[in-house]
Amino acid sequence: MKPIGIFYGSSTGNTKKIAENIKANLQPGLVDIYDVKYVKASDIERYDNIILGSSTWGEGVLQADFERFLYDILKFADLKGKKIAIFGTGDSAIYPESFADSMGIIFEALEGRGATFVGEFPTQGYKSVSSLSIFGEKFIGLPLDDDSDEEQNKLRISIWTDLLKIDLN
Structure with a gap:
């Protein structure tokens, strides 16, 4: 597997913790984690995955730092030929209509930029019935x-990272 860059935005630490768990479930020696608050376009462009x-x-x-990262940095990075997977955190009980909308927002902002999106996940087992992150x-x-x-x-992280080990090869 080629090296992987994980780029996350986290206000409370939950998304950072998830990023670290994802790294631990992949090949940790091949995975670098970045807080988007401190990232430049060249950091992203180093990775194919x-x-x-x-x-x-x-x-x-x-999340505020990720929004700045998405529209001020990532939107202008060269993504041609890259494989991108997305994860999102949220509260499905209080916000079922917008649970994990962040993934859909990210996808829509980057769609058509030459990257291949991988890592789709089934909706079965989730309380949310409506989200910008659901396609089909x-x-x-x-x-x-x-x-x-x-x-x-x-x-869910274990299942998803097993899929990514195939998709990111």
């Missing part, structure tokens, strides 16, 4: 809920 992670705040708002019967990436459904996270 990229994992992006952001929380969703309230009713469909990106799947989420565009891995949605996780550290507030209302935390007991499922470990299994």
